[in-house]
Amino acid sequence: MLQMTSRERLRAALRGEEVDHVPWSPFLAYWWEHQTQDWQDRGQLWFMRELGADALLRGFSTPFVCSDIPGIRSYDAFNLETPGCELTWHEKGDDLRVEQVTPVGTLTLLARQSRTGNTRFVVEHPVKCREDYKILRYLAEHMLIRPDAEPVRREIAEAGEDGLVVPLISPFLKTPFQSLVEHFVGTQQLIYDLMDYPEEVEATLAEMAERAREAVRIAADSPAEAFITWEDSSTTNVSPALFRRYILPELNFWGETVHAAGKLLLHHACGHVRALLPDMAGENVDAIESLSPPPTGNIEIWEAQAALGTRIGLIGGIEPVHFLELDPAGLRAYVEELLERMQPAHYVLANSDSCPPGVTVEKFRLVTQIVHERAGR
8 A cells, every 4th residue: 555644644543444554653751851952842743753753642732721720730730720729839859839729728739759750759649538529629610621722733733744643631631530549639548538438529520520521522622633541540549340430431421522523532551451451342442552561561462452352442562661671682572573463453553651761762763663674665
């Protein structure tokens, strides 16, 4: 068949259509932040073009703007438009304290800088007791969400035929329940709270779901062709039963909404997903993004492909630890075996989840070379 552009190739792969060759789209999270300022100024699209890769531009923008709440883009906030509320940041040493003062109370989040990982992590979640759910519910109820597709339009224009722009679809970065797990409450406390006062938790989830669905409807009307949710799905923090009850219905609604507009939805699932696959196989999404083999995940990507069938695609396969530690000969053998085992339909080759800062540019170029060799270029 005729050679496709990167945009055509990615779009066809995500729809399960025939492609001229398997797309290769590196995921540069954590790696990119360690590159020189000159490179960062040029942007990831430039780097993808330099590599000869297919730029799947995941979650760089949103087609809406909304108010900020603690834990949600606290370090790269959306426009702050929560009426009657005040959001403040206080930095002291490695600690960042984010306070959201509302008419019904204050939520406080504490994050700490990891000097080795060059990132912040939450050490004190903002929802700590029953009363805090009422504050979070107030914030969700009063969030202002409005269309603003201009950043997405600029991305699409810049990418042209060299890539596919995939904006973030949720104002909470992910489904409301997963957001409680990661940003607001934490896994252990959330389980206790579901036992002690489920009505408070579920009322909060319902309010957050309304806001998320509002944003999804706005996104579906934007010029983007596909969207992503940073679910981080894993049985290390959510059981299959909780996934089935609280997360799957939201993903299905989101998928139904964007599919009605002829668009695609990607589900970022970077952890232990083996036990979630029976439910994921029925999900109303188009692809599972960043599925990770062991040791990061707990299933080989070709096993996941067999479990999911042909309806849902996969993006990933190059495990981050192996990407870092294998020498060039070992990496070549690893990637070639991966491509031999995978069915080429509905598949995008990528390093799964993120990229360790120590991975060399030469390794990215080697994967490009392997893909192009297989394509007969």
